[in-house]
Amino acid sequence: MRASAKSRAGVADLGADRILTGVDALAIREAAEETGLAVTLCTLLGVYSDPARDPRGHTVTAVYVAEARGEPRAMDDARAAGLFPGCACAGAGV
Secondary structure (H helix, E strand, O other): EEOOOOOOOEEEOOOOOOOOOOOHHHHHHHHHHHHOOEEEEEEEEEEEEEEOOOOOOOOOOEEEEEEOOOOOOOOOOEOOOOOOOOOOOOOOOO
């Protein structure tokens, strides 16, 4: 998804939230809230942190490879949403 002016305008990411139920559950919930997609997480791609990345404060980002079902829609904080073809989990070696 492409972030709105409310968060980090123009930056491709999903939203952020406090982790209350575990990182995997948070990623699944945020995908649904921000894009309307139901996702199945395949693997954790990486965890990234940069104190200067977000002007609201230091954040840590967990990036997943996932399979999505549905049509992406810009929802909640999203300005735009889309899929990245060619990244399917099955047979991708991830």
